[in-house]
Amino acid sequence: MLILGIESSCDDTGVAFYDSGRGLLGHRVHTQSDIHADYGGVVPELASRDHVRRLLPLIRDLSQACGVGLSDLDGIAYTQGPGLAGALLVGAATAVGLSRALEIPVMGVHHLEGHLLSPLLSDPAPGFPFIALLVSGGHTQLMEVAGVGCYTLLGETVDDAAGEAFDKTAQLLGLGYPGGAALAALAQDGDPERFPLPRPMLDSPDLNFSFSGLKTAVRLLIRQRGEADRPDIAAAFQEAVAEVLAAKASRAWRETGHRRFVVAGGVGANHRLRERLSHAADREGVQVYYPPPQFCTDNGAMIALAGALRLERQKADAAATIGGSFTVRPRWPLEELR
Ligand code: KG4
Numbered sequence: 350m351l352i353l354g355i356e357s358s359c360d361d362t363g364v365a366f367y368d369s370g371r372g373l374l375g376h377r378v379h380t381q382s383d384i385h386a387d388y389g390g391v392v393p394e395l396a397s398r399d400h401v402r403r404l405l406p407l408i409r410d411l412s413q414a415c416g417v418g419l420s421d422l423d424g425i426a427y428t429q430g431p432g433l434a435g436a437l438l439v440g441a442a443t444a445v446g447l448s449r450a451l452e453i454p455v456m457g458v459h460h461l462e463g464h465l466l467s468p469l470l471s472d473p474a475p476g477f478p479f480i481a482l483l484v485s486g487g488h489t490q491l492m493e494v495a496g497v498g499c500y501t502l503l504g505e506t507v508d509d510a511a512g513e514a515f516d517k518t519a520q521l522l523g524l525g526y527p528g529g530a531a532l533a534a535l536a537q538d539g540d541p542e543r544f545p546l547p548r549p550m551l552d553s554p555d556l557n558f559s560f561s562g563l564k565t566a567v568r569l570l571i572r573q574r575g576e577a578d579r580p581d582i583a584a585a586f587q588e589a590v591a592e593v594l595a596a597k598a599s600r601a602w603r604e605t606g607h608r609r610f611v612v613a614g615g616v617g618a619n620h621r622l623r624e625r626l627s628h629a630a631d632r633e634g635v636q637v638y639y640p641p642p643q644f645c646t647d648n649g650a651m652i653a654l655a656g657a658l659r660l661e662r663q664k665a666d667a668a669a670t671i672g673g674s675f676t677v678r679p680r681w682p683l684e685e686l687r
């Protein structure tokens with residue numbers, strides 16, 4: 350089954366061809382960071398308009414590069430939510446329009462399910478069940494993944510997402526938006542122990558997180574310190590986030606007994622976080638799977654993969670949807686999926 354995947358939930362336009370037999374044939378991502386940088390965050394209307402401009406040329410380009418024609422497709426998957434309504438509508442309208450024209454099934458995919466299943470794009474891929482840590486700009490969640498569509502929320506952030514905390518702290522350090530990767534680069538030259546920062550909820554008896562206090566502590570520190578201290582502040586912040594995430598992941602392994610662990614979402618690209626998670630996992634005999642960095646951030650490949658798995662399942666149940674009316678779901682709890 351050859352599927353075109355379309356991702357347009359936020360500020361990245363992603364497309365991919367995934368074949369159930371041959372795996373990923375190719376993918377393209379166009380990121381809009383430059384457009385939103387001046388505003389310090391994503392401007393929804395600008396995001397939608399850029400998706401309109403980029404989506405079809407990206408599909409055409411990928412199609413040529415992979416030698417795949419639209420008539421070769423067996424189905425189309427698009428991100429139906431959660432995300433920005435206008436941005437989602439661009440992907441949805443394109444997918445449903447193509448489905449109608451080509452008379453092939455179309456499937457709306459949950460963006461976070463895409464992230465959760467993205468490790469299946471790596472070799473070796475984890476088997477089910479596994480624990481997943483989803484750490485992106487909008488989410489920080491520990492999930493139990495028993496199979497496709499079987500997700501149980503174990504814990505999540507009570508305020509800012511980890512990526513959001515990285516971005517806000519990066520902004521305080523004058524690193525622009527989105528600043529997670531730039532903060533990590535600055536932290537490389539820093540001493541993580543010079544400035545002790547709080548470890549929010551490290552010892553709470555649950556699997557929840559909190560990051561907004563950390564950002565406030567950094568703000569105070571920046572006020573008291575000078576330019577030369579920025580690398581040490583960045584390193585201290587990164588260390589605090591990585592320590593808390595690794596500690597809660599360990600707690601999740603101990604509480605559930607699962608021995609496979611997957612890291613997904615943009616913050617999963619962070620090297621220090623990976624070091625701490627791998628260290629904790631080695632100690633406890635847990636195997637960790639990281640999607641390749643280009644599949645940690647938003648991309649079309651994870652949507653094509655999730656769509657292929659769902660379309661295959663649906664084919665067995667009932668006739669799949671072709672064209673027709675559609676809605677997007679800007680808010681969509683992952684646990685509603687079956
Ligand atoms: O999953 P993603 O591409 O988008 C969604 O939020 O859905 O994640 C983007 C987030 C941003 O907050 C970005 O700053 C962060 O991931 N990020 C990083 C790194 N690379 C991206 N945070 C820390 N270290 C990195 N190397």
Ligand code: ZN
Pocket residue numbers: 460464485614615646647
């Ligand atoms: Zn994402």
